[in-house]
Amino acid sequence: xxxxxxxxxxxxxxxxxxxxxxxxxxxxxxxxxxxxxxxxxxxxxxxxxxxxxxxxxxxxxxxxxxxxxxxxxxxxxxxxxxxxxxxxxxxxxxxxxxxxxxxxxxxxxxxxxxxxxxxxxxxxxxxxxxxxxxxxxxxxxxxxxxxxxxxxxxxxxxxxxxxxxxxxxxxxxxxxxxxxxxxxxxxxxxxxxxxxxxxxxxxxxxxxxxxxxxxxxxxxxxxxxxxxxxxxxxxxxx
Ligand SMILES: Cc1cc2nc3c(=O)[nH]c(=O)nc-3n(C[C@H](O)[C@H](O)[C@H](O)COP(=O)(O)OP(=O)(O)OC[C@H]3O[C@@H](n4cnc5c(N)ncnc54)[C@H](O)[C@@H]3O)c2cc1C
Numbered sequence: 001x002x003x004x005x006x007x008x009x010x011x012x013x014x015x016x017x018x019x020x021x022x023x024x025x026x027x028x029x030x031x032x033x034x035x036x037x038x039x040x041x042x043x044x045x046x047x048x049x050x051x052x053x054x055x056x057x058x059x060x061x062x063x064x065x066x067x068x069x070x071x072x073x074x075x076x077x078x079x080x081x082x083x084x085x086x087x088x089x090x091x092x093x094x095x096x097x098x099x100x101x102x103x104x105x106x107x108x109x110x111x112x113x114x115x116x117x118x119x120x121x122x123x124x125x126x127x128x129x130x131x132x133x134x135x136x137x138x139x140x141x142x143x144x145x146x147x148x149x150x151x152x153x154x155x156x157x158x159x160x161x162x163x164x165x166x167x168x169x170x171x172x173x174x175x176x177x178x179x180x181x182x183x184x185x186x187x188x189x190x191x192x193x194x195x196x197x198x199x200x201x202x203x204x205x206x207x208x209x210x211x212x213x214x215x216x217x218x219x220x221x222x223x224x225x226x227x228x229x230x231x232x233x234x235x236x237x238x
Contacts, residue, residue: 004030006040008069010092016072016154020120022060023085025069025094034063034099036127037205037234040071042096044084055081058124058207058234059099062131072123103207103234105131111201112140116192116216119147121208121236122155128205133166142195143171146188146212149179189216196223203230210235 008025016022038059045053061070076082088094105113105128113132115125122145132141147153153173163169172191174184184191189212196202204220206213213233221227 004097006030006032006096006098008094008096010088010090010094011068012090013088018149018151019075020152020154021073021075021085023071023073023088025071027067027069031066032069032099034059035104036062036131037104037124038099038101039103039124039234040096040098041100042081042094044081053080055084056100057081058103060123060126062127072120074120101234103205103232104128105205106203106232107135109201109203110137110139111203112142112199114142114144114192114195114199114202114204116144116188116204116206116208116212117146118188118208118212119152119236121234123207124234125205125207126155129162129169133162133169138168139200141166141169142199143169144174144188144192145171146174146176146208148177149175150182188212189219192216193219193223196220196225203232205232207234208236210238 006027008027011024011026014022039056040059041054041056043052044055047053057071059069060072061068073085075086103124115129117125129143159171163171172184174186174188175182176187178185206216213235217231217233220231225231
């Protein structure tokens, strides 16, 4: 149920990549029912007047993992939420409301599915991807994931394993500024657009930085993709 106050305790945390940390929370009461792709509004402190400081975080775990909640965060140097998460100790309690949001799979859509993420924008897309791959449809599933450098990469083994088990999934990991040799280099939007003519009735799910989302959406719309029926977005920041 939305806007109910939930409590959870930090069970573990694990650095995944440069400035990127996975947090696992144990969550019991009240039970959190959500769709893959939704987010929570977390209390990360309070302002000078005592009002709650809130930040949104996508749920990176699947609904089937009952009692366990995974978040994947980019920890920024000076952010209010980042400072809160950086200081959390195992066993500490967090308070949040949710689930929220409409960035969820369109289950009535039988065509190809294209996920486009930058950075921690992969967080909601991971459970959405699992949901799509567990369904009986046979369409192609494409994941385009853009990061900056090699040290920003994570979940590579998990993705490779998912791709091996699901022949209809293809993953494209792009680095915009690789330090060494990397085959898929450059920004994420051009290869997404290049793929368009080969896709059958695709739905696009775009998540991450707002600039990528606006650019990708504009390019898709200018090529006849329908805004309402075929594009869903979740911008983490401008
Ligand atoms: C619906 C929704 C879901 C979100 N889910 C996630 C999630 O799963 N994981 C996650 O890491 N973040 C997520 N965010 C972003 C998150 O809510 C915070 O904005 C972010 O963590 C920064 O908060 P902060 O308090 O640390 O920094 P702030 O003090 O709020 O922000 C500092 C500055 O950093 C910029 N910024 C914010 N996020 C990033 C980023 N990832 N990389 C670079 N610059 C950034 C902002 O534009 C801002 O100017 C989500 C945002 C929304 C709206």
